Amino acid sequence: MTGDAPAVLRVADRTVAEYAWQPDLPVGLSPRPYLHPVRTLGGAVVTELMPPSHRHHLGVSVAVAEVDGGNFWGGRTFTPEHGPAWLDNQGTQRHVRWLRRSDTALAEALRWDTIDGASLLAERRTIEARPLDDTAWALDFAFTLANVAERDLPIRSPAIHGRAGAGYGGFFWRAPSAGPSRLSADVHGRSAPWMSIESAGWTLVFVAGDAATRADRWFVRTRDYLGVGSALAWDAPLVLAPGASLTRRVVTVVADGALSGARAAAYAGQLVS
Structure with a gap:
């Protein structure tokens, strides 16, 4: 669902991703730009958009559960008093x-506004697609968020309000749940340089692309749905002072077929800066 034609990313003369940069979405989904579909070089779709059970899951996006009380994740907000509301x-x-804007790299300026139209954050986002080999390519996704409000902005997750394990908020990838999935390691709630997930003939290797992102914990969901994110604020608020900023970078290997642990690790080593 887009208001304007999506920007297209290409690798080896193949369209591997479409970026909806001005999506026409209901307010309840916390409208935001997203990547979908994202494809392997062989054409397998590895993202999911607005599934029935979680319509606010939008392919690959930056989604934050709470910024100074504003919901930039979509759907209900978890409250200490009543749970999801x-x-x-x-x-x-x-x-x-x-x-x-080219067919291999995108860079844009964005503004994060409250439901009342007040601007909280200014963002600079870069998305690049580059080849790795005949069966894999890399999606390099980086963003910088700067506080443009005249007050501290606390960034929170539902886990901070008491929802165990729900430390999500930041880069988030909703993958299709087309069959059994296999994780490289149990990294949910932990920091790790990289992790991978394999399902239905494809593999995604998520690499923390810089030191700040490597310090964040991973949010990984395989029950009910398949989703991977790098969490900004797992168990304590991340507070941005006026004028302060944060930068995060996740590089994702999008590969056809299964990858051995050694090959996934080799990709990760190649992509870390």
């Missing part, structure tokens, strides 16, 4: 301008 607090990530 529908609140009129869904924010919107708005495209401001392109800084670069």
Whole structure:
């Protein structure tokens, strides 16, 4: 669902991803740009968009459960008093301008606005697609969030409000649940340089692309749905002071077929800066 034609990323003369940069979405989904579909070089789709049980899951996006009380994840907000609750607090990530747009790299400026239209964050986002070999390519996704409000902005996850294991918020990839999945390691709630997931003829290797991202914990869900994220605020708020910023980078190997542990590790070593 897009208001404008998506930007297309290509590798080896193949369309591997489409980026909806001005999506036409209901307010309750916390509208934001997203990548979908993302494909392997062989054509397998490795993202899912607005599935029935979690319509606010939008392919690959930056989604944060709470920024200063605003919901930039979509759907219900987890509250300490009542658990998940529908609140009129869904924010919107708005495209401001392109800084670069080609079939291998995108860079844009965005604004994170509350439901009332107040700007909280200014973002610079870069997305690049590059080949690795005949069966794999890499999606390099980096973002910088800067506080443009005149106050501290606390970033929180549902886990901070008491929902065990729900430390999500940040880079998030919703994958299709087409069959049994296999994880390289149990990294849910832990920091790790990389992790991989294999399912239905494809493998994704998620690599923490810089030191700050390597310090974050992974959110991994394989029951009910398949999702992987790098969490900004797992068990304590991350507070951005006025004018302060944070940067995160995740590089994802998108591969056809299964990968051995050694091959996945080799990809990860190649991509870490």
